[in-house]
Amino acid sequence: MAIERTLSIIKPDAVAKNVIGQIYARFEGAGLKVVAARMMQLSQAEAEAFYAVHKARPFFGDLVKFMISGPVMVQVLEGEGAIAKNRELMGATDPKKADKGTIRADFADSIDANAVHGSDAAETAAVEVAFFFPGMQICSR
Numbered sequence: 001m002a003i004e005r006t007l008s009i010i011k012p013d014a015v016a017k018n019v020i021g022q023i024y025a026r027f028e029g030a031g032l033k034v035v036a037a038r039m040m041q042l043s044q045a046e047a048e049a050f051y052a053v054h055k056a057r058p059f060f061g062d063l064v065k066f067m068i069s070g071p072v073m074v075q076v077l078e079g080e081g082a083i084a085k086n087r088e089l090m091g092a093t094d095p096k097k098a099d100k101g102t103i104r105a106d107f108a109d110s111i112d113a114n115a116v117h118g119s120d121a122a123e124t125a126a127v128e129v130a131f132f133f134p135g136m137q138i139c140s141r
């Protein structure tokens, strides 16, 4: 399988729980490397732009409000099949439906406060990496 890059966000609920390191350990344990990272407080405009694909969905307002409720940790993960591998590690969107041992099963509280974001396809991964790391150094290794 090809080496890919994917965008990961540790959402405000998981940052508040102080489990950034535990989530990074899951990535590293699965062979994914952190090749870029930044901690930041998203503005409303940034959160709306990032989740623009969901603009028409009924949960859009709550999603944006949640994503700006506290700092997030944003990283690029690199590795074989990184996009699907990260989605597997994350588990289902709704933590009640997430498989045992996944990040969302272990750290998420609800479908809104669901601990992590991960790109869902090669096209979205490229757009999302460029959104948070435009022209910034990515330390491929």
Ligand code: RTP
Pocket: 054, 059, 063, 092, 093, 111, 112, 113, 114, 116, 117, 118, 119, 120
């Ligand atoms: P994400 O984009 O954050 O990685 O999550 P996902 O792919 O698993 O889910 P997606 O369908 O892209 O939805 C984005 C985020 O919106 C919230 N959501 N709420 N109330 C609802 O029915 C609902 N559906 C989605 C979740 O927080 C989800 O992560």
Ligand code: MG
Pocket: 118, 120
């Ligand atoms: Mg999604």
